[in-house]
Amino acid sequence: MKQVLVKNPQDIQIVEAEEIDKPQRNEVKVKVIYAGLCGSDVHIFEGHNPFATYPRIIGHEVMGVVEEVGEDVSDLESGDQVILEPIKTCGECRPCRIGRPNICENLQVYGVHRDGGMQEYFVIESDKLHKISSEVTPEKAVLAEPLTIGAQASLRGEVGEGDTVLIQGAGTIGLCCLLIAKHKGATVIVSDLDDDKLQFAEDKGADYTINIGENNLLDEVFKITEDKGVNVSMDAVGLNATFESAVKSCAPAGKVVVLGFEEKPAQVSQVDITKGELDVRGSRLQTDQFPYIISLLEKNLIDVDGIVTHIKDKEEINDALELFKDNSSRKILIKF
Ligand SMILES: NC(=O)c1ccc[n+]([C@@H]2O[C@H](COP(=O)([O-])OP(=O)(O)OC[C@H]3O[C@@H](n4cnc5c(N)ncnc54)[C@H](O)[C@@H]3O)[C@@H](O)[C@H]2O)c1
Ligand SMILES: [Zn+2]
Ligand SMILES: [Zn+2]
Structure with a gap:
């Protein structure tokens, strides 16, 4: 399967990785459809993101479809359309304990501190995924993260x-x-x-x-x-x-x-x-805002038409990065 890997600053490659493992107990295997390209992905590519380490699979604005679920997963099933909540928190520090895990002392963001979603498949704990009705188009669903x-x-x-x-x-x-x-x-x-x-x-x-x-x-x-x-x-x-x-x-x-x-x-x-x-x-990232945004998208209560201006294939990641720089795009999606 193919992955978009920033090997080092200024060095981005489409690499071929081994087919991914089966999901374990509480894990889910996701087939990625779209990842939004965001300023922080570009900063990682340029070497200006102080939180990133290399090599890194970028992508934190990610949606796809459930391919397979582990034996303990009951709230998702194969075929569900899902969005990634791209933060991993410790659950133990004070911010986590007072209900503000977005500023966890040990915060890790997928696609920044750890590998993200710009790859054909990934496996992740089910609680990092949110189901969104397939009546919401993938091109809209992928906007959930920036909306949060x-x-x-x-x-x-x-x-x-x-x-x-x-x-x-x-x-x-x-x-x-x-x-x-x-x-x-x-x-x-x-x-x-x-x-x-x-x-x-x-x-x-x-x-x-x-x-x-x-x-x-x-x-x-x-x-x-x-x-x-x-x-x-x-x-x-x-x-x-x-x-x-x-x-x-x-x-x-x-x-x-x-x-x-x-x-x-x-x-x-x-x-x-x-x-x-x-x-x-x-205001950093978000806490508990995915269900709210998903309900707005599912009920058609916000008008996101036109925010996505370009869709590029994963193979065209370099073109997408160039396009991002000229400041005329709104959201560029990378298609997997
Ligand atoms: N806190 C968070 O969780 C979080 C998440 C994502 C992005 N950000 C930050 O949000 C900011 C915006 O991100 P973005 O992706 O929308 O960037 P962007 O480059 O798409 O948008 C910035 C906009 O500001 C305009 N602009 C430039 N100078 C201006 C000025 N003096 N007055 C008014 N407008 C001006 C530009 O024309 C552009 O339209 C960045 O600083 C980014 O780092 C924060
Ligand atoms: Zn983003
Ligand atoms: Zn914490």
Whole structure:
């Protein structure tokens, strides 16, 4: 069977591996249909992901069909369409014990710390898989993982009916944050530098869009909110400038939801946080958001049409990586 292997930074290969073992007791063998290509896969290829070790089979946005189940598996059967929940947690550390395993002290992400789903088959414990109705097309089902990132951002921001939310960045993650915040009943403002991305965000429900190449972000946000500021400000870009703007865009009692991984310190003043008692909250991966996202997809309650812009065969992984770089794609899928 074929695997997409990053042997070393800048060295990606399609390798032929031995046919996989039968699933043991609580394990499931999955035949992969699609894996979404994500910034973190590209960073592993480029050698910029601090968590990755090599060689690594990449891929954490993965869906497929159950091929075979181990003898103790009762909730899945051959032919079920499934999605991978790509995190392995210890269950014992404090974050795990307080119900926040996404920030487990011993967290391992499939496709980053351990091998992921860009391979024709893999075997995994059944509790890492979620069944999704075959009425949801594979091209939509594979979006579940990035959608859970958007769901976690709304969870961390406690987004609800009547909130006004600013989302900086209309890339894949910004769009996922938008779809969920709209589903939670918020009014959403989206900013980006790219008119096409902003137009797409409007098509997906953004109430207001701001092109920061043409307008001052904070001026526009305060105009839209009648000088109040937003209740929740999500940074789905991850630059120091966007983090700083996120803090400045909040109304009193606002929440800043930070999704980026920039290591250099930003310039945020204490007074901006203290005077309005802002909460600055990180949002990493997700906890317990797969069932919610699956129900939204199964009930057709979010419109994900058009998010997938390209489908490439596994053999075309190099083309897919090139395409990713030119920033015109939304989600590129790799087909197995
Ligand atoms: N916390 C998590 O769990 C998690 C998971 C996945 C991705 N991320 C992070 O989310 C961020 C976005 O990821 P993505 O895959 O959507 O990236 P992306 O490159 O697809 O999207 C980024 C978007 O931001 C826009 N942009 C650039 N500068 C901007 C600015 N100053 N203001 C507004 N928009 C601007 C770009 O035009 C682009 O549309 C990254 O920082 C990534 O590391 C976090
Ligand atoms: Zn991803
Ligand atoms: Zn843990």
